[in-house]
Amino acid sequence: MKKLYSLLFITISSLGSLLAQPTLTVANFTQTIGDSQLFYDADSNAVINTTTGENVIFDYSNLLGSGGIRTQYILDPTSTTFGSEYPNATLSDSTQGSPVNKNYSKLNSTDSLTKEGTVASVPTYGTIVGKYDMNPEISMKFPFNYGDNYVDDYAGNFTVDAAIPVTTAGNGNAIVNADGWGTLLLPMGVSIDSVLRVKTTEFLVTDTIILGFPINLTILPITISGETINYYKPSLSNFPLLAIIRGSYRQEDNVLDSTQYILSQYQLAPLNTEELVNEELKSSLFPNPTTSNVTTLTLDLKENNTVSVSIFNTIGQNVNTIFNGALTKGENELQLNTTNFSRGIYYVNIIIGNQTSTKKLIIE
Numbered sequence: 001m002k003k004l005y006s007l008l009f010i011t012i013s014s015l016g017s018l019l020a021q022p023t024l025t026v027a028n029f030t031q032t033i034g035d036s037q038l039f040y041d042a043d044s045n046a047v048i049n050t051t052t053g054e055n056v057i058f059d060y061s062n063l064l065g066s067g068g069i070r071t072q073y074i075l076d077p078t079s080t081t082f083g084s085e086y087p088n089a090t091l092s093d094s095t096q097g098s099p100v101n102k103n104y105s106k107l108n109s110t111d112s113l114t115k116e117g118t119v120a121s122v123p124t125y126g127t128i129v130g131k132y133d134m135n136p137e138i139s140m141k142f143p144f145n146y147g148d149n150y151v152d153d154y155a156g157n158f159t160v161d162a163a164i165p166v167t168t169a170g171n172g173n174a175i176v177n178a179d180g181w182g183t184l185l186l187p188m189g190v191s192i193d194s195v196l197r198v199k200t201t202e203f204l205v206t207d208t209i210i211l212g213f214p215i216n217l218t219i220l221p222i223t224i225s226g227e228t229i230n231y232y233k234p235s236l237s238n239f240p241l242l243a244i245i246r247g248s249y250r251q252e253d254n255v256l257d258s259t260q261y262i263l264s265q266y267q268l269a270p271l272n273t274e275e276l277v278n279e280e281l282k283s284s285l286f287p288n289p290t291t292s293n294v295t296t297l298t299l300d301l302k303e304n305n306t307v308s309v310s311i312f313n314t315i316g317q318n319v320n321t322i323f324n325g326a327l328t329k330g331e332n333e334l335q336l337n338t339t340n341f342s343r344g345i346y347y348v349n350i351i352i353g354n355q356t357s358t359k360k361l362i363i364e
Contacts, residue, residue: 029232030113039072041262090105133157173202187266192236227244285361290362345361
């Protein structure tokens with residue numbers, strides 16, 4: 001009987017260790033130059049899960065996709081348009097489709113990651129270059145666990161690159177809180193345990209700008225507010241598995257610009273599941289991951305259609321066009337020859353008619 005209790009204790013202890021909360025460190029959180037990650041756009045009107053606490057369920061299993069995809073690239077700051085404005089930055093990021101919008105960051109040994117500034121395109125005003133040169137923003141402290149939180153004040157100068165370039169100072173603060181960990185549920189049966197939820201809330205106000213003669217113009221303060229909720233499992237990726245990004249630019253009671261994005265590393269069904277059947281994006285990739293020189297893409301078509309299949313690497317380059325032509329109704333198999341590919345992550349881009357789908361391919 002004692003042996004039975006001992007066995008049960010060992011089993012329970014092992015399960016507990018498997019479901020332990022993750023810890024964010026400089027090694028598993030910070031990206032490096034050359035890293036990239038493909039994200040699927042979700043329905044931006046989806047209800048945000050507000051669950052927090054220990055060993056909880058973050059249920060996004062009903063999340064639907066908008067059909068868009070985007071890739072985040074980690075760049076050398078000196079290679080970017082505004083890199084000279086951020087001499088202390090060691091990293092920059094850019095998202096495909098938004099080339100003007102970038103963040104500039106600096107890795108401070110193993111202690112923290114600071115945001116040196118940001119560049120954004122804002123309707124009405126044009127490009128705003130924000131440099132946190134008075135007091136950089138601490139975007140993450142290491143190590144960071146469930147229950148950890150901090151408030152950080154930051155300040156800098158903001159230049160509006162409009163018809164009449166102007167510069168003003170601004171002060172803000174960021175509240176960063178690891179307020180939950182548990183299991184993340186995503187569509188198509190994806191379940192990921194030991195995921196950490198990190199919420200960041202930011203608020204910044206610029207100074208009033210008064211331009212004298214001959215312009216005689218007063219530019220009232222601009223308020224920048226934002227909220228980001230990221231779900232991390234560092235052993236899988238140093239990018240968030242799921243990210244909710246909300247923000248706005250306001251001047252008095254006028255909203256200059258506002259956005260909400262929900263991005264997932266895992267593929268999402270489109271908003272209209274009937275459309276998925278009608279537009280024939282039924283596909284599977286096997287084996288995946290693959291260690292052989294060939295993997296098979298299966299397409300189950302409801303009717304004859306034009307099909308294009310290409311393989312892209314993580315920086316968006318087309319490394320091989322597999323097929324471009326017509327396929328008939330029913331099950332079709334296409335052989336993807338990966339003999340000349342190095343180990344790593346690739347993306348199989350499938351176009352059937354006027355619908356596009358992307359599948360991740362891992363070559364080991």
